[in-house]
Amino acid sequence: MLAVSKKAGNLIGSEIIRLAGEINEKIKQGQTIHNFTIGDFNPSLFPIPEMLKERIIYHYQHNQTNYPPADGVAELRESVSEFLSHHGGLSYSAKDEIIIAAGARPVIYSIFQTIVDPGEKVIFPVPSWNNNHYTFLSNAQEIIIETSPEHNFMPSADDIRPHIQEAVLLALCSPLNPTGTVFKREQLEEICDMILAENRRREGKQKPLYLMYDQIYWLLTLGNTEHVDPVSLRPEMRNYTLFVDGISKGFAATGVRVGWSFGPAPVMQKMKSILGHIGAWAPRAEQLATADFLRNHQAVDEYLNWIREQAGIRLFGFYDGFKQLRAEGYQVDAIIPQGAIYLTVQFDLKGMRRPTGEILQGTDDIMTYLLSEAGFAIVPFFAFGSSRDSNWYRVSIGTCQTETIPTILHKIKNALSRLS
Ligand SMILES: Cc1ncc(COP(=O)(O)O)c(C=O)c1O
CATH class of the missing domain: 3.40.640.10 (Type I PLP-dependent aspartate aminotransferase-like (Major domain))
Structure with missing residues (x-):
């Protein structure tokens, strides 16, 4: 092993980038993953001005x-x-x-x-x-x-x-x-x-x-x-x-x-x-x-109006969908989006049983369940310093194609309905 400074040795990498790496691996293996983990844009959906x-x-x-x-x-x-x-x-x-x-x-x-x-x-x-x-x-x-x-x-x-x-x-x-x-x-x-x-x-x-x-x-x-x-x-x-x-x-x-x-x-x-x-x-x-x-000013205003609208469509598309699932009795919730490209979502699924019988023990299990059963990849708040048992997650919409939102929500609903 190479000797490095204590600082370098003790550095922890970004949790989000690590998570995104795992997901990309799954995508490479041919799985359909809706990857909303990284706080970036897909440039074909969100090109620069x-x-x-x-x-x-x-x-x-x-x-x-x-x-x-x-x-x-x-x-x-x-x-x-x-x-x-x-x-x-x-x-x-x-x-x-x-x-x-x-x-x-x-x-x-x-x-x-x-x-x-x-x-x-x-x-x-x-x-x-x-x-x-x-x-x-x-x-x-x-x-x-x-x-x-x-x-x-x-x-x-x-x-x-x-x-x-x-x-x-x-x-x-x-x-x-x-x-x-x-x-x-x-x-x-x-x-x-x-x-x-x-x-x-x-x-x-x-x-x-x-x-x-x-x-x-x-x-x-x-x-x-x-x-x-x-x-x-x-x-x-x-x-x-x-x-x-x-x-x-x-x-x-x-x-x-x-x-x-x-x-x-x-x-x-x-x-x-x-x-x-x-x-x-x-x-x-x-x-x-x-x-x-x-x-x-004109180019700036036109672009900002466009990107705000695009972000809003996606954020509210998910927000409304999660609120609907909540109204139907599922253990999910969301906080009304006010800005940026992020939606805060809660999956209160700890203790629920998968169709295969295993119990969802905590944040990691819930994340893995949503990933494997709905192809829905999001980041738990513990990656942002919250406690390990926080059941809140970040959905980042910069890579989201609007047309896919209903399908994704449907997959999530199916996954949730299989829990008991
Ligand atoms: C709150 C916040 N500040 C700063 C940055 C970094 O921005 P930049 O890409 O310009 O370095 C990010 C990137 O995700 C961010 O979320």
Whole structure:
């Protein structure tokens, strides 16, 4: 065995990617699997905006192939600044308050590296996406807050308050992966007020408590759902809020790798240095193309209207179907989808007996049963840090063909009706 660092040796891989690997294996063996595990899009169902694609090609054709600046090309920082003001009512300077990276992941990594010292505490709610890994990579200590379905799996100020004095970073996300639910205005206001009070208490004597606000799905809210952010609600939060954002989800451009952060200049400038050292820049041509695209309000609005509609059809197709199954007496439930590409579904099947006689002992058995009997592949919330016995699951619709939803629901109903 090769000797590696303790950090590398103790790293745990992503549960979701591991699960997806197992499922792909089944698909290769010829089984029909409706694979709704990975938080990505099938590009034939959800292609990136045509204009974005054309501009990427255009900029490569014009030899935009050398290093970009460490904080991103000026054109894109300016374009993002204008985009945030136009679509989000936020005012951030292209000069030193916005930095560009190769997607949201390096942004998150550099936020952790910039804020958190080894041994310090990071608070995050579960279920949530990958905060455990970034905390681990920073040699930090995690403070986990388990949220509940009654509150749409979003944390409240009261949940966080008991831990706040110990922490340097609070990691929040809305719309949330894996639940597809969002913060309500009052909920986030209370959290902001709590952070501001805590930072007044610390004033100068201690590093402030920062809020990482991951809004990578904010362009994908459904219907009348409102996206709220800390700085619009409480302008004083500007000093403490580090935003995570980019084109990966809103424009179905997960493989294009353009993301950004915005926040107080001193923090952004340190993140720029870290990103520079790891070279996690978005390619220059993609940056220039994104700058061109984001400036075209008509192309952006048309695409967003289309993708929101497409996501909504699928999410509500499943939601209505699960609610119908519940009305028919099956042990399933779902939470009304508000955004992102995820539906939260409950399969309360523990203790039920398969036709072959075995009892479903817990989350893993339920997942395997749905996979083998209905070809329905989804991710249990424990993969997002919830407790092992949580019976809630994430359905990710980015690979779903709308026409298949009735068939899939029918297969699920059949599988459920065979349990006793
Ligand atoms: C909440 C959240 N933040 C960030 C990311 C990473 O985005 P990117 O692909 O831009 O690195 C994801 C990807 O699934 C996500 O779900």
